[in-house]
Amino acid sequence: xxxxxxxxxLDILKNKIVLLYTVLLAAxxxxxxxxxxxxxxxxxxxxxxxLLTVPLVAILFAxxxxxxSAEFIELLLSQPVKRTTIWFSLFxxxxxxxxxxxLIGAGIPILxxxxxxxxxxxxxxxxxxxxxxxxxxxxxAIITRDKAKGIGISIMLWLYFALxxxxxxxxxxxxxxxxxxxxxxxxxxxxxxxxxxxxxILLHLDVSAMMGYTGAIFKEFFGTTIGLxxxxxxxxxxxxxxxxISLTKFKHKDL
Amino acid sequence: MKVILLSCLLVFFSxxxxxxxxxxxxxxxxxxxxxxxxxxxxxxxxxxxxxxQEGNLVIEKSIVFIGEGLPVLxxxxxxxxxxxxxxxxxxxxxxxxxxxxxxxxxxxxxxxYGSNDVTICxxxxxxxxxxxxIQYGKNCLIKNNKIIAFGTEEQQIGNGIxxxxxxxxxxxxxxxxxxxxxxxxxxxxxxxxxxxISYHNIRYGLHFMFSNDDAxxxxxxxxxxxxxxxxxxxxxxxxxxxxxxxxxDAAYGLLLKEISDGYIHGNKFFNNTSGIYMExxxxxxxxxxxxxxxxWGLKIQxxxxxxxxxxxxxxxxxxxxxxxxxxxxxxFNENYWDKYTGYDLNKDNIGDVPYHPLSLFSVIVEKNxxxxxxxxxxxxxxxxxxxxxxxxxxxxxxxxxxxxxxxLAL
Numbered sequence: 001x002x003x004x005x006x007x008x009x010l011d012i013l014k015n016k017i018v019l020l021y022t023v024l025l026a027a028x029x030x031x032x033x034x035x036x037x038x039x040x041x042x043x044x045x046x047x048x049x050x051l052l053t054v055p056l057v058a059i060l061f062a063x064x065x066x067x068x069s070a071e072f073i074e075l076l077l078s079q080p081v082k083r084t085t086i087w088f089s090l091f092x093x094x095x096x097x098x099x100x101x102x103l104i105g106a107g108i109p110i111l112x113x114x115x116x117x118x119x120x121x122x123x124x125x126x127x128x129x130x131x132x133x134x135x136x137x138x139x140x141a142i143i144t145r146d147k148a149k150g151i152g153i154s155i156m157l158w159l160y161f162a163l164x165x166x167x168x169x170x171x172x173x174x175x176x177x178x179x180x181x182x183x184x185x186x187x188x189x190x191x192x193x194x195x196x197x198x199x200x201i202l203l204h205l206d207v208s209a210m211m212g213y214t215g216a217i218f219k220e221f222f223g224t225t226i227g228l229x230x231x232x233x234x235x236x237x238x239x240x241x242x243x244x245i246s247l248t249k250f251k252h253k254d255l
Numbered sequence: 256m257k258v259i260l261l262s263c264l265l266v267f268f269s270x271x272x273x274x275x276x277x278x279x280x281x282x283x284x285x286x287x288x289x290x291x292x293x294x295x296x297x298x299x300x301x302x303x304x305x306x307x308q309e310g311n312l313v314i315e316k317s318i319v320f321i322g323e324g325l326p327v328l329x330x331x332x333x334x335x336x337x338x339x340x341x342x343x344x345x346x347x348x349x350x351x352x353x354x355x356x357x358x359x360x361x362x363x364x365x366x367x368y369g370s371n372d373v374t375i376c377x378x379x380x381x382x383x384x385x386x387x388x389i390q391y392g393k394n395c396l397i398k399n400n401k402i403i404a405f406g407t408e409e410q411q412i413g414n415g416i417x418x419x420x421x422x423x424x425x426x427x428x429x430x431x432x433x434x435x436x437x438x439x440x441x442x443x444x445x446x447x448x449x450x451x452i453s454y455h456n457i458r459y460g461l462h463f464m465f466s467n468d469d470a471x472x473x474x475x476x477x478x479x480x481x482x483x484x485x486x487x488x489x490x491x492x493x494x495x496x497x498x499x500x501x502x503x504d505a506a507y508g509l510l511l512k513e514i515s516d517g518y519i520h521g522n523k524f525f526n527n528t529s530g531i532y533m534e535x536x537x538x539x540x541x542x543x544x545x546x547x548x549x550x551w552g553l554k555i556q557x558x559x560x561x562x563x564x565x566x567x568x569x570x571x572x573x574x575x576x577x578x579x580x581x582x583x584x585x586x587f588n589e590n591y592w593d594k595y596t597g598y599d600l601n602k603d604n605i606g607d608v609p610y611h612p613l614s615l616f617s618v619i620v621e622k623n624x625x626x627x628x629x630x631x632x633x634x635x636x637x638x639x640x641x642x643x644x645x646x647x648x649x650x651x652x653x654x655x656x657x658x659x660x661x662x663l664a665l
Contacts (some may be wrong), residue, residue: 041571043629052633101401166634170619170626183630198631220629 004076004086008093012065021057028053033113040205043114043122046106047201050126051194055133056158062094062137063154067147067217074255086224087250091243092136095131102126125197125235129131132193132238133158135212138246140251148158164190194239196231272377277302287312287328294318296341301324302349313338314346322348325379330354335362336383354383357561361413363388364402375400385413386434392421397429404433406457414439416451421446432456437479440466449473453595459484459510460498463491471496476508482527484510490516499525507532511539518542521665526548534558542566545665551577551617556572560584569593569612569660577617581650587612592658599660610658613649615642 012018020136028049033042069090078085106126112121140153173181189195203222221227258541276290276298277283282289288309290300296317304324311334312319318341332337336351337611351364363366363385367373369392376398380386386402389395397416406412409640413491415431416438424446431437437453440446441464448471454458459477463469463485470492482501485491491514498508508527511517513535515583522544530549531541541564546552552572555562557580567590569575575592588611589605597608618636629635642649 037571048633048636060424159534163637166632168630170629170634173623173626173628177625182625185625189628194634195628199628202631 004081004089005093006040008069008090012094012097013100017061018097021098021135022055022101022105025049025053025102026109027106029106029109029192032108035173039114039116040118043110043201043205047122047198050106050122051129051198052162054129055162058098058130059137059140059153059154059158060151060219061098062134062152063141064093064147066090066141067137068169077255083251084247085137087138087247089123091134095134098130099127102130107130118201119202125201128232128239129193129197129233132235132242135239139242142246142249149188161192161194165195186221190231190234193235196234200228200231205247230248260346264381265274273297274301275301276404276577277301277303278347280305281606282619291315297344310334312336313340314344315340317341317343319345320349321345322350322378325350330362330364330383332356335360335366337365337369339365340369340371342373344370344372346376346378347374348377350379350381352381352383354385356384356411358410358609361385361388361417363413363417367392370395375516383413385417386415386431387417388413388417389421389424390419392424394417395421395426395636396427398425398659400429402429402431402434406433406435409435412457414462415453416441417426418446425449426451436460436462437476437612438462440464440469442466444468447471447604451475452477454478456480460501463488464515466491470494473499473501476501476503479506481505482507484512485514486510486512488514489516493519493522494519495521497523497525498527498530501524501527503524511536515539519544520544523547524552529554533562535559537561539563540565543663544568544664545570545573547571550574554578555585556580557582562586563588565589566663567591568665574614574617575655576612576651577621578613578653579621583650583653587653587655587659589659590655591662592655593662595658595660597658604658606658609648610655611643611649611653612655613653615639615648618649 032045033039036042036045065163073086107123110122136157137154141150143153144150179209189199199218200222203219222231268597272428276294278290280285286309287302287307291312291314293299294316299319302322304326306327306329308331310328325348328336330353330355332419333355336354346365355362364380364383364387365375366388371393373392373395378400380400380402382404387397387553393636395542402415402598404412412435414436415434416429418440420442422444424443428450431453433563434456434457435458437456437460438448439462443466446469450473452475454477456479457568458480459481459482460479465487467489472523473495475497477499482498501508506528508530511531511533515537517539519539520543523550524546527549529551530553532554536559540563541562543566545568547570549572552569552575554577557578562585565588567588571593575594592610592612595606595610597606597610599606610618616639
């Protein structure tokens with residue numbers, strides 16, 4: 001298993017795209033911090049970039065990579081290697097390389113300009129979000145054999161989480177504005193890894209006071225250690241659930 | 256005959272002459288209370304350095320009461336420390352501490368009962384229920400006092416400087432912290448508050464109720480529980496003050512409620528959750544202020560009318576302005592908005608395109624607070640952008656027709 005991970009990891013690192021991704025993230029991050037006059041604002045600017053581009057790159061790159069390595073997977077399957085090992089190694093190799101790209105690109109400026117708990121939070125969340133979207137990519141790539149369809153599903157899922165979901169939430173808040181929906185909103189926010197990440201960072205940026213009563217309720221939940229642990233567990237579930245669904249599908253798939 | 260008359264006059268004047276009485280361990284009076292009983296109008300009472308715990312001290316004559324080497328007057332947490340019940344009294348240079356705590360008769364470190372021309376200056380008030388309390392005072396001067404308490408709950412602590420039904424007060428250069436309200440005015444008229452620092456008070460740094468024709472200049476209000484509140488008052492002038500770091504769920508830099516005909520000029524609002532919150536406010540002139548790094552620069556409710564906002568700088572606020580209705584009866588002109596993206600072809604420093612300072616998201620949040628969940632979401636930013644170009648939900652007449660291209664030097 002380790003040898004397969006190593007092979008995939010090195011293969012991706014040799015790929016120029018991840019390198020380019022790292023450079024682009026670095027450019028975003030450096031410019032965000034040097035244009036804003038304080039690091040909290042730099043973090044806020046970077047937050048939007050990270051919550052938009054990181055999932056996009058992770059999901060697209062992973063989907064395409066899986067389709068492209070179909071022959072490699074078939075080759076491995078002819079060897080005495082378990083299917084679980086192959087799929088898992090592929091997942092770990094892809095996640096590792098993309099997380100490494102994120103940590104080098106965005107992590108270094110964050111550590112230099114904002115070495116606070118918010119900065120570390122940002123690094124943790126960026127890494128987890130990367131892995132979450134790699135897991136979702138695995139799911140969408142296993143659903144269909146058609147490459148175009150698979151990539152299409154990936155893009156739709158990204159659009160849904162990055163844009164549509166918030167639109168839906170906005171719609172719902174207006175529909176149910178007569179009811180005390182603050183607590184329900186916490187549950188709803190758990191339905192999108194991007195939303196839960198954004199709220200976690202914002203609450204640690206001391207803008208929670210601006211959120212008034214809603215913010216107070218969020219702070220009561222997300223601000224406590226238990227809330228923090230629960231939200232990280234939810235994020236980890238966002239990795240585990242899609243990946244294990246794809247794993248069971250892969251195990252029974254007729255290749 | 257002349258000689259007799261002259262000597263009579265001399266005798267008369269010598270009887271009239273003011274005495275100076277000293278209180279101290281080496282003096283004939285070692286306690287203040289007996290000394291206070293022996294003074295006449297116009298006398299000077301000098302208290303030497305020491306610790307004086309004599310219950311409630313009452314000044315009933317017009318005297319000058321001076322502490323030498325900061326003598327301590329202690330109320331033992333039971334008594335009002337110093338009560339002034341005469342006109343023309345000066346209290347200077349004391350450390351006044353540990354007044355009693357009672358919500359029925361509101362004991363203070365120093366309390367003035369219906370007196371004119373009282374001067375309270377250069378004192379250090381430490382851990383009193385009320386710091387300085389003036390009721391029915393007139394022409395009083397409160398200057399350069401340091402007032403510190405350690406209140407934790409609103410009900411268990413009084414105000415730093417509390418003025419009630421008074422007129423023509425001067426409150427200058429005091430430093431107040433840890434009380435309920437730093438400075439509190441109720442039914443106080445024609446008074447000036449100048450160069451005070453009020454910080455870390457539980458409720459408001461400065462609080463006006465039913466007080467007309469007052470002014471406050473060049474004060475610093477920082478990190479108070481809810482900022483500064485000016486309510487139910489008319490003709491208040493607010494110039495050159497700083498309102499900073501009032502950050503919290505119900506915190507405002509300046510809260511204006513049911514007030515009119517005031518003048519807000521050259522103030523600085525930094526790092527507040529809301530810079531100014533206006534409700535039921537009319538005919539205010541808000542000119543040349545700086546709103547910087549606030550959550551909301553200005554919350555102006557639809558119940559406000561005929562207010563004029565001109566030549567203000569709005570810099571780096573999350574929302575520059577928000578309102579709760581579609582009715583706009585206020586005028587915005589020639590302000591600088593850092594979010595303005597228009598152009599200026601004739602280079603007269605006035606943008607050629609009018610500016611809509613109200614963002615869609617601020618309107619949404621005002622109507623529906625839980626939507627704040629979507630703060631900083633990409634979707635919301637896209638909605639905001641399209642709303643800026645084609646306003647549909649935000650009131651169309653909420654507009655600055657002459658936005659400035661460059662920030663004013665304020």
